[in-house]
Amino acid sequence: MIQGLKEKTALITGSTSGIGLGIAQALAASGANVVMNGLGNAGDIEKIRTGIEKDHGVRALYHDADMTKPAQIRDMCTKAASIFGAVDILVNNAGIQFVSPIQDFPEDKWNAILSINLTSAFHTIKGCVGGMRSKGWGRIINVASAHGLVASPFKSAYIAAKHGLVGLTKTVALETAKDRITCNAICPGYVLTPLVEGQIRDQAKAHNLPEKEVVEKIMLDPQPTKKFVQIDDVAAMAVFLCSDAAQGITGTALPIDGGWTAR
Ligand code: NAD
Numbered sequence: 001m002i003q004g005l006k007e008k009t010a011l012i013t014g015s016t017s018g019i020g021l022g023i024a025q026a027l028a029a030s031g032a033n034v035v036m037n038g039l040g041n042a043g044d045i046e047k048i049r050t051g052i053e054k055d056h057g058v059r060a061l062y063h064d065a066d067m068t069k070p071a072q073i074r075d076m077c078t079k080a081a082s083i084f085g086a087v088d089i090l091v092n093n094a095g096i097q098f099v100s101p102i103q104d105f106p107e108d109k110w111n112a113i114l115s116i117n118l119t120s121a122f123h124t125i126k127g128c129v130g131g132m133r134s135k136g137w138g139r140i141i142n143v144a145s146a147h148g149l150v151a152s153p154f155k156s157a158y159i160a161a162k163h164g165l166v167g168l169t170k171t172v173a174l175e176t177a178k179d180r181i182t183c184n185a186i187c188p189g190y191v192l193t194p195l196v197e198g199q200i201r202d203q204a205k206a207h208n209l210p211e212k213e214v215v216e217k218i219m220l221d222p223q224p225t226k227k228f229v230q231i232d233d234v235a236a237m238a239v240f241l242c243s244d245a246a247q248g249i250t251g252t253a254l255p256i257d258g259g260w261t262a263r
Contacts, residue, residue, distance in 0.1 A: 005242060006031035009084035011076070011128065013067060013120060014094030016040040016048065018193030019143060019234050023091055026235035027242070028056040032089060035080045036062045059084075067094045067120035068112060077127030086131030089242055092121035092165070093143040097195055099202065102156045110157045117161035118168070125172055129181070138181035139242045142169050143234075146189045146257040152222070162187075166253045173251030182250035186237055189257030190219055192228040225258030 005027060015024040016038030024034045036049060045062055052060040063079060065072035080087050095117045098109040121142055132138025147155060148162035165185060172183040190196055196219070203214045220226050234256055240246055255261045 004030065004244065005089070005239075008032045008088040008242070009035065009080065009086065010089035010091060010242075011035040011080050011087045011124070012037065012091040012093055013065075013124060014038045015091075016045050018195060019188070019191060019231055020091070020093035021048065022231035022235040023093060023141075023143075023238045024060075025052060025056075026232070026239050027089065027091075028052045028058045028060065030239050030242070031056075031058065032242075033059040033084055034061070035076070035084075035087070036060060037065055037067075037076060038094065039066075068115040070119075070123050073120060073123040074127050077124060081128070081131050086135050087128040088132065088135065088137060089139045089141070090124055090128045090132075091141045091143065091238060092124055094120060095143070095195070097155070097158050097199060099154045099199065101154055105156055113157035114161050114164075117158065118164045121165060121168060125168075125183075129172070129176065132176075132181050133179050136180050138176070138179070140169075140172060140176075140181065140183040141238050141241055142166075142183070142185040144169070144185040144187045144253060146187050146222075146255060146260045148185060148187050148253060149255065149261045169253065170251045177250060180247070182241065182247065184241055184249060184251070185253040186234060186241075187253050187255045187257060187261070188234050189223045189229050189255070189260045191231055191234065193231065196228075222260050222263075223258040224260065224262070227258060229256050229258060 010027040010032040012024045014020040015036045049060045063076040065076040144165045145162045148166040169185040204211045
């Protein structure tokens, strides 16, 4: 791990589980204080929070902002800045999925996916970029997806949101380019997390197939390595993007997808 993030504060949305939790742990291991966010059981979250503090000797805070609620997002950004001085590293990771043909796609699911997977990043960036400018340093990392670069059927809202997140990434990179702030998107292929475990169960029911076959024949079909991407690999990329060596990398959408988007 790069140990150069002491004195920095990282806010990671959706960090109570999966990729976001992996990124929070990796940034803490590199010395950053972390602001965690996400849904879940209060006792479990508290255990994770105190575990991060104990394991890495950093401060870890939890804010329960719902990523569909702009006022709560603003409150999270303001509280993080007032406690730590500024949010130096912002990771927009919270996300949900829903799979359906477009003619049956429920409007409430479309709205929720667009709010959580795209619009929340607009609000967090708006809330944190001023503090980064004042300090003359910042890193914004948007966890998009291979589905931010290419499409698959039945995921209209998710794919629209993730393509939108890649567009937002490029615009913010241009607006902050002279301020020692970088903004990049990471585009993972399939990673085995609770979000994907849910999809495996749903697909097994829908296709009447054993879960093992769903993984091999459906899920990993577009991923040439035929292996899930590892949470640690995504987290290591996030840590690298925060390093000085990555100061020239901005406005990119970086696939970690086992070759999926090389087709
Ligand atoms: P996950 O379900 O394990 O984690 C999602 C996180 O978002 C959780 O902490 C959850 O509590 C949080 N969240 C959901 N709704 C929220 C809300 N309204 N307010 C606040 N937090 C909320 O899933 P994951 O696979 O770790 O996904 C993390 C990100 O990675 C998502 O943006 C997802 O689209 C993206 N991604 C995942 C994969 C994959 O294969 N798992 C691939 C590419 C991209």
